[in-house]
Amino acid sequence: MENDVVNGFKTTLAELMSENGHSATSLGRAIDVNMFVVRKWLMRAKDVKLKSLIKIVNYFGCSLEYLCGKTDEIITYKPQPLPPFRDWLKTVLHNCNKSSYKLINDTKISSSQYNSWLHGGMPMLTTLETVAEYLDVTLDYLVGRHADK
Numbered sequence: 390m391e392n393d394v395v396n397g398f399k400t401t402l403a404e405l406m407s408e409n410g411h412s413a414t415s416l417g418r419a420i421d422v423n424m425f426v427v428r429k430w431l432m433r434a435k436d437v438k439l440k441s442l443i444k445i446v447n448y449f450g451c452s453l454e455y456l457c458g459k460t461d462e463i464i465t466y467k468p469q470p471l472p473p474f475r476d477w478l479k480t481v482l483h484n485c486n487k488s489s490y491k492l493i494n495d496t497k498i499s500s501s502q503y504n505s506w507l508h509g510g511m512p513m514l515t516t517l518e519t520v521a522e523y524l525d526v527t528l529d530y531l532v533g534r535h536a537d538k
Contacts, residue, residue, distance in 0.1 A: 394518040395436065397458020403431055405449050405456075420444040436513040439474065439532060452535070453528035457514065466534060475507045477533040478520075485524045496523050 406416055413431065417424035422441060430437060446456050447468035454460045471477070482489060493500050496519050506512060512520070521531045529535035 392515050392518070394457045394459065394514060398437060398442075398456060398514060399431055401456050401458050402445065405451070406431075409449070416448075420448050436515050438513055439511040439517065442514060442517075443471065443532070446534075453532065457518070457528060459528070464529075466529075469534075472533040473509070474511060474532065475509065478506060478531075481524060481526065481531060485526065487524060492520065492523065496520065 406412070411419070412424075413427040414424040416422075417427045420441075422444065426441070430441075442453060442456065446453055446466065449456070450465055450467065452460070452464040452466055455463050472480075479489075482492065489503060492498060493503055498516060498519065502510075502512075502516070517528055517531060521528050524531070527535060
């Protein structure tokens with residue numbers, strides 16, 4: 390069974406593509422992603438990388454919360470440079486009074502996965518959702534797109 394946030398992503402992406410007259414090929418070209426990857430997201434994706442999520446929301450000018458079906462409210466965003474995830478995550482943990490130790494122990498996130506982020510690795514959508522829910526923050530706040538939790 391797929392995760393609700395993945396289903397929300399697939400549904401909203403299909404709607405955004407339809408509303409904007411995009412095929413997998415044209416969206417792929419617009420965001421510099423192979424059309425087969427776009428098709429995979431729509432058909433059988435189990436997860437999506439943060440880097441790809443940012444390309445999509447920047448292109449459509451929407452929030453991650455909207456793209457992932459967590460809200461029906463379209464919050465308009467303009468593309469902007471994001472802080473490195475590893476640095477921002479430390480800030481978010483501090484702001485939420487949580488430690489990396491607590492995050493790892495209280496969620497299904499492994500220490501190796503967390504350490505990968507500290508060395509520049511990017512989380513996947515389902516992992517972002519796990520962290521956001523644990524910290525009670527929005528996906529946009531978690532990745533540094535919005536200043537408010």
